[in-house]
Amino acid sequence: MTSSASSIPVVTIDGPAASGKGTLAAGLAATLGFHLLDSGIFYRMVGWKALESGVPLTDEATLIRLAVGLRPRFDGEAVWLDGREVSRTLRQQEVGTAASKVAALEGVRAALLHAQRMARRLPGLVADGRDMGTVVFPDAACKIFITAGVEARAQRRHKQLIEKGLPSNITTLLQEIGERDARDAGRDVAPLKAAPDALKIDTTTLDAPAVLAQALTYCRSRLDDFAVC
Numbered sequence: 209m210t211s212s213a214s215s216i217p218v219v220t221i222d223g224p225a226a227s228g229k230g231t232l233a234a235g236l237a238a239t240l241g242f243h244l245l246d247s248g249i250f251y252r253m254v255g256w257k258a259l260e261s262g263v264p265l266t267d268e269a270t271l272i273r274l275a276v277g278l279r280p281r282f283d284g285e286a287v288w289l290d291g292r293e294v295s296r297t298l299r300q301q302e303v304g305t306a307a308s309k310v311a312a313l314e315g316v317r318a319a320l321l322h323a324q325r326m327a328r329r330l331p332g333l334v335a336d337g338r339d340m341g342t343v344v345f346p347d348a349a350c351k352i353f354i355t356a357g358v359e360a361r362a363q364r365r366h367k368q369l370i371e372k373g374l375p376s377n378i379t380t381l382l383q384e385i386g387e388r389d390a391r392d393a394g395r396d397v398a399p400l401k402a403a404p405d406a407l408k409i410d411t412t413t414l415d416a417p418a419v420l421a422q423a424l425t426y427c428r429s430r431l432d433d434f435a436v437c
């Protein structure tokens with residue numbers, strides 16, 4: 209990373225599936241006027257392309273080629289890939305599961321690192337994922353790790369999917385989220401874990417505005433040196 213990149217403030221938000229990272233990241237980015245990086249979308253794109261083209265989710269060499277060849281176009285909330293608008297497709301539960309499998313491969317993670325770091329632009333970046341504070345932006349000014357009980361997370365994801373008109377089954381969701389947690393936290397490379405210097409927030413009984421308020425107070429104190437908020 210160049211010295212000028214390190215002068216651009218970054219807020220990292222890590223945590224397990226459906227813990228509220230996306231909502232918090234969007235709220236913080238809007239309030240601070242920062243750019244937003246949803247890093248999971250890169251793993252979802254690789255997972256989706258593998259499912260589409262029948263590439264086994266263990267074929268690391270081919271998956272690395274898919275990752276290197278990604279040419280997404282972001283247009284507000286819309287994500288375009290290979291000439292198709294894939295935002296809704298990428299949110300499907302089976303794509304999330306495929307994403308978590310390809311994300312366990314070191315070569316795939318390495319291939320996606322540069323694209324994620326390129327998102328660091330003035331006036332600042334809010335980045336959400338699993339390894340934002342530990343691997344991708346270890347020098348971030350403000351790190352947050354959010355958790356919530358698995359039942360609460362399954363209920364939230366169920367609501368989100370239904371609202372988006374996507375199929376959802378709460379029993380399957382509970383099982384898939386549990387499996388994804390175990391895979392994301394148990395992998396050898398960049399496992400899901402809190403950076404030692406992260407603020408931990410348990411969102412099980414908190415609503416989104418309460419989480420945002422807590423995070424904002426913390427971030428504002430940490431971002432003082434950057435004079436951006």
Ligand code: C5P
Pocket residue numbers: 225226247248249251252304307308309311312336337338339340388392
């Ligand atoms: O956050 P989201 O559910 O979209 O992420 C999909 C999957 O991508 C996660 O389950 C995780 O395995 C992987 N991921 C990751 N590192 C990130 C972001 C996502 O390993 N920084």
